[in-house]
Amino acid sequence: MSPARHGAPRTFLWPAVIAGVSLIGLVGALLWDGAWDGLGAAMLGVATLAPVAGVFVSRRSAP
Numbered sequence: 681m682s683p684a685r686h687g688a689p690r691t692f693l694w695p696a697v698i699a700g701v702s703l704i705g706l707v708g709a710l711l712w713d714g715a716w717d718g719l720g721a722a723m724l725g726v727a728t729l730a731p732v733a734g735v736f737v738s739r740r741s742a743p
Contacts, residue, residue: 694730702727 705723
């Protein structure tokens with residue numbers, strides 16, 4: 681797919697999703713106790729693992 685066919689919404693979709701999940705996890709873990717602590721840690725872990733998963737997906741789809 682050529683770069684001209686990629687628009688700004690498609691380019692920034694996954695970074696925006698990762699940022700939103702991280703923000704919800706951070707705020708939830710800071711403000712509420714109990715299950716939110718574990719859930720917040722998992723949501724923050726998404727931001728760490730997403731680039732690693734992206735590398736594997738891009739290598740698999742490469743010709």
